[in-house]
Amino acid sequence: MSQEEYFTRREFLKAASVLGLGSTVLSVLGLADLAFASTHPLQYFKAVRDTKSLTALEKEHLINIRLPAIAEDGANVPIVVSMGHPMERDHYIKSIQILNFRDPVVNKGIYYFTPANGEAYISTQIRMDGGDAEIFVIAECSKHGKWIASKKLKVSLGGC
Amino acid sequence: MAEEYQFGQPKLRLPSTIQKGEVIEVKVKIKHPSRTGLRLVEDAKTPFERFVRERPAIYIKTVEVFYGAERISLFELNSSTSDDPLLAFKVRADREAPLKVVFTNNQGKRFEVTEQVRFRT
Incomplete structure (x- = not known):
């Protein structure tokens, strides 16, 4: 060279x-x-952009994230992620990953599922840094690849 | 003096009534610390000196769910999970079999809990 x-x-x-x-x-x-x-993580994955007019495929892969709008304690932020996706042998949600790019530890866990779960659902508590944050959730479908959704919240007191 | 970590046996809760084929919510909790073991240095000269190791890291690394002999779920966690977490997930109750949840921490210590799935209406 x-x-x-x-x-x-x-x-x-x-x-x-x-x-x-x-x-x-x-x-x-x-x-x-x-x-x-060019730098936003949403662009690398499939995402439901318009929730008012959903196609059948988008409706299946809609990720529901339940988070408090304002979390008092960053050491213990409850989060519930659920999907109305079918859990059949050849078409199911393989994994759900929770991320927050502002925190020192970005990955908040990867949760793997099988059709025996019956529903892709996880409820857990995570540690977050104080201030405004955006939680990203990536769900992997066995047929249709990775889908992403995000939700914003405010953390009063950092728990990292 | 550094605080003492508290550990406890996990507890698993199933719904009081379970019908065959129903998707049930299973809750499991454990008393276990979740720490990086790092301390923040306020007046660090470079960004690389912001954290110093004070104690070894301790956190739950994996949670495995077995229904009968089959492993149906695996959760890979790290130090960003809270202390004493309460996890909830779903299981399709299609047979009467033991439901076992195994926690393994980053130091290789295992904690497990088993509960029998019985159909009751």
């Missing part, structure tokens, strides 16, 4: 400043969503 294939320091700084300026311009123009879209 020759030297020319690498960025020089000067070129890198120039590119970085252009990129930085670009995202600033986009956000100023009210296109913050466009600048944000």
Whole structure:
């Protein structure tokens, strides 16, 4: 590999400043969503975006997250994740994963299921850092891949 | 002086009436700490020095659910689960068999609880 294939320091700084300026311009123009879209975790998975007009497939893979709007104690935040998905031998929810990207420990557990569970449902308590947070839940269907949903909450006192 | 950790045997609760083929909610709780063992350094010079290890980490690593001989669920947890968690999940009660839940912590210690599923109306 020759030297020319690498960025020089000067070129890198120039590119970085252009990129930085670009995202600033986009956000100023009210296109913050466009600048944000490239890094948002929702885009890598299938998600139900419009809950008012659901298709049959979306209705099946709708993830219900029950969380308090304001959690008093971050050391013990109750969360319930449930899905109305069928649990048949060839079509079921394989796993549910709970994530919060703002916390020191991002992964809040992976819960694996089989058709013998009858329903993809988990109720647990998690530790969270204080402040505004967004909980992401990824559910894996054996036929239709990974689906994601999120819910926002506020934690009064951090419990990490 | 560091606080002493409290451990306890897990407890499993089934609904009082179970019909054949019904999807039942099973609740299981355990007295077990969930700690990273790290301490936050307020005046750290670099981000890499923000946490120092004070004690070994202790948390529940896996929870396995057996219905009869079959393993029907596996929950992989870490230190972000709360202390003394109460977990609830569903099981399709299609046969009378023992329901066993096995907790394993990161130090390899096992705690288990078994309850018989009986059809009652």
